[in-house]
Amino acid sequence: MLVLLRSLKRCLPTFPNSLTDRVTHVIELVLKRNEERGRPWWVNGHNIGRFWSLVAPKNGCQETCDYRGAYNENKCAKKLWKTDPEIVSSCLKRYHVPRSWLKSSDNLLVIFEETGGNPLGISVNLHYTRTICGSVSESDYPPLHRWTRQSSIHGRTSISNTTPEMQLRCDDRHVISDIVFASYGTTLGSCQHFSTGQCHADSSLSVVSNVSS
Known part of the structure; x- marks a missing residue:
């Protein structure tokens, strides 16, 4: 109308x-x-x-x-x-x-x-979300669920595990069907345009593929 x-x-x-x-x-x-x-x-x-x-x-x-x-x-x-x-x-x-x-x-x-x-x-x-990607560095903060507040009066916080973490998942009713890129090292580029840098672990893709399966 x-x-x-x-x-x-x-x-x-x-x-x-x-x-x-x-x-x-x-x-x-x-x-x-x-x-x-x-x-x-x-x-x-x-x-x-x-x-x-x-x-x-x-x-x-x-x-x-x-x-x-x-x-x-x-x-x-x-x-x-x-x-x-x-x-x-x-x-x-x-x-x-x-x-x-x-x-x-x-x-x-x-x-x-x-x-x-x-x-x-x-x-x-x-x-439809066909491709998902992300990156994480050793210098990144750990996820929020690892942060705990021990004292509500003084507002002190502690971290149970300082290891950074990245989680990728598909939309509801969808699953990861293939992993096309993974690199542990000095990765270059941005999401969907990543490339390996001077430092790269050759086994990165196989390791991540085994974890996801």
């Missing part, structure tokens, strides 16, 4: 029930923007930001930004536009909707559009 409101267009499509029933169990819902030029979006009353695909590069964005790791105010702070700072990057093409926002039926997407656009260009897709 398309409702005209002064110069704004309010689009009120609902997600197919068959999709959301599956999403609430094992997968994520992805909203992909093609023709929609964008302004604020809401999913079941939750604001997911502003999108300006109208000014996005036609061939896509060349620069990448990785939000993972410790947060700091300069991370991904480079502006690709000179306009309202509340606007989400014009290069963003997909939005993963948190499963906690979804209902079993009658999910509602609301869009306010000022510059024109075709809401039929918005597609609803299901996303």
Whole structure:
């Protein structure tokens, strides 16, 4: 349904029930923007930001930004536009909707559009996590479950085991089917783009594969 409101267009499509029933169990819902030029979006009353695909590069964005790791105010702070700072990057093409926002039926997407656009260009897709990865260093802190507070008065804490730990697991109802990379040493790169460094244990992959099985 398309409702005209002064110069704004309010689009009120609902997600197919068959999709959301599956999403609430094992997968994520992805909203992909093609023709929609964008302004604020809401999913079941939750604001997911502003999108300006109208000014996005036609061939896509060349620069990448990785939000993972410790947060700091300069991370991904480079502006690709000179306009309202509340606007989400014009290069963003997909939005993963948190499963906690979804209902079993009658999910509602609301869009306010000022510059024109075709809401039929918005597609609803299901996303499966196909690859998981991570890294841990000997200098990293141990996981939180190993930290204990001995004194509630003085606030003293102790660590039962200082060994760092990394755990990888698939989404519900999925299992790890293959391990394609493992390296104990000075690994280079980032997730899904790892490579061995100058120091590398040749048996890393076989050891990790045996543990996972």
